[in-house]
Amino acid sequence: MDKIHGTLGLVGCAQLGAAIGGALLRAGTVEPTRMWIANRSGPVAALAGFSGLNWTRDVQTLADRCDTLLLALPPATGRPLRFEGAGRLVVSVMAGVSVEQLALISGGARVVRAMSSPAAAIGMAYSPFFAGAGVTEADRALVRTLFSACGITDEVPAEGQIDVFTAITGPVPGFVAAFAASVQDYAQAQGVDAEVARRAVGQLFHAAGALLAQSDRPAADFVQEMVDYAGTTAAGLEALRAAGLADVIAQGLEAARQRCLTIGRPLG
Ligand SMILES: NC(=O)C1=CN([C@@H]2O[C@H](COP(=O)(O)OP(=O)(O)OC[C@H]3O[C@@H](n4cnc5c(N)ncnc54)[C@H](OP(=O)(O)O)[C@@H]3O)[C@@H](O)[C@H]2O)C=CC1
Numbered sequence: 492m493d494k495i496h497g498t499l500g501l502v503g504c505a506q507l508g509a510a511i512g513g514a515l516l517r518a519g520t521v522e523p524t525r526m527w528i529a530n531r532s533g534p535v536a537a538l539a540g541f542s543g544l545n546w547t548r549d550v551q552t553l554a555d556r557c558d559t560l561l562l563a564l565p566p567a568t569g570r571p572l573r574f575e576g577a578g579r580l581v582v583s584v585m586a587g588v589s590v591e592q593l594a595l596i597s598g599g600a601r602v603v604r605a606m607s608s609p610a611a612a613i614g615m616a617y618s619p620f621f622a623g624a625g626v627t628e629a630d631r632a633l634v635r636t637l638f639s640a641c642g643i644t645d646e647v648p649a650e651g652q653i654d655v656f657t658a659i660t661g662p663v664p665g666f667v668a669a670f671a672a673s674v675q676d677y678a679q680a681q682g683v684d685a686e687v688a689r690r691a692v693g694q695l696f697h698a699a700g701a702l703l704a705q706s707d708r709p710a711a712d713f714v715q716e717m718v719d720y721a722g723t724t725a726a727g728l729e730a731l732r733a734a735g736l737a738d739v740i741a742q743g744l745e746a747a748r749q750r751c752l753t754i755g756r757p758l759g
């Protein structure tokens with residue numbers, strides 16, 4: 492189990508913040524007494540099982556006491572936030588809030604822009620990060636330790652890739668849920684009981700995700716394998732290809748990425 496040295500401050504502690512905070516506390520990455528949490532409404536039920544946490548309603552108080560801050564508040568309330576964070580490492584998982592904005596928000600702290608997901612609550616988030624200017628190797632190691640407690644992580648070489656992952660892996664089950672809902676609707680339209688369809692679709696996507704995650708092969712290999720098998724699935728895959736499924740999915744993901752480019756702007 493990897494621990495981080497120093498104190499960690501979590502700003503925002505609801506859907507994503509509580510998932511990450513809970514993962515860090517369960518993994519022992521951060522001791523409760525070394526974690527500060529700032530929000531406007533006080534202690535949340537999701538972290539009630541951890542005694543010794545430090546709660547505050549004042550972000551500056553948290554910044555004064557913490558070596559590393561994790562910003563997990565909505566873009567609309569994160570954007571106007573200002574605190575003195577010089578000398579600190581600030582990691583943000585806010586959608587669409589740029590490294591440049593983060594430096595302004597945090598008074599010249601070293602900043603890392605990341606993405607994660609509420610799947611952190613079950614240790615299954617994908618958390619890519621982009622390091623801003625001045626971020627050290629020790630900072631990178633700390634960020635990897637934090638996000639490894641939540642699932643898996645990669646450093647990406649361009650900030651724009653965080654926008655891409657905000658569209659793709661930020662929402663869980665997100666776009667996969669849309670595909671799963673279509674599959675469940677089809678089963679029910681064929682007369683399958685709704686609860687049986689729900690169980691079947693959950694198990695299908697659970698198994699498919701596990702197989703893809705455990706393999707080094709790209710997803711396209713699995714598709715080609717079924718096409719080459721030339722059985723029932725090949726007929727279905729050919730119908731999906733002819734209907735333009737890949738283009739439709741790309742359009743949806745691009746719409747989400749485009750929204751990421753505006754959601755962090757003043758009028759976004
Ligand atoms: N939810 C998701 O699936 C994902 C979310 N994200 C990103 O994570 C961030 C958080 O999202 P999510 O957890 O869903 O948001 P929520 O709305 O669920 O939670 C927001 C949290 O921020 C706190 N907060 C809001 N304003 C302030 C403030 N001014 N000072 C201190 N705390 C504040 C809220 O508490 P209070 O109201 O008590 O202040 C609450 O704890 C967003 O930027 C989002 O883009 C990224 C990936 C996935």
Ligand SMILES: O=C(O)[C@@H]1CCC=N1
Binds near residue numbers: 663
């Ligand atoms: O949909 C959203 O805005 C958040 C950010 C990334 C995933 N969910």
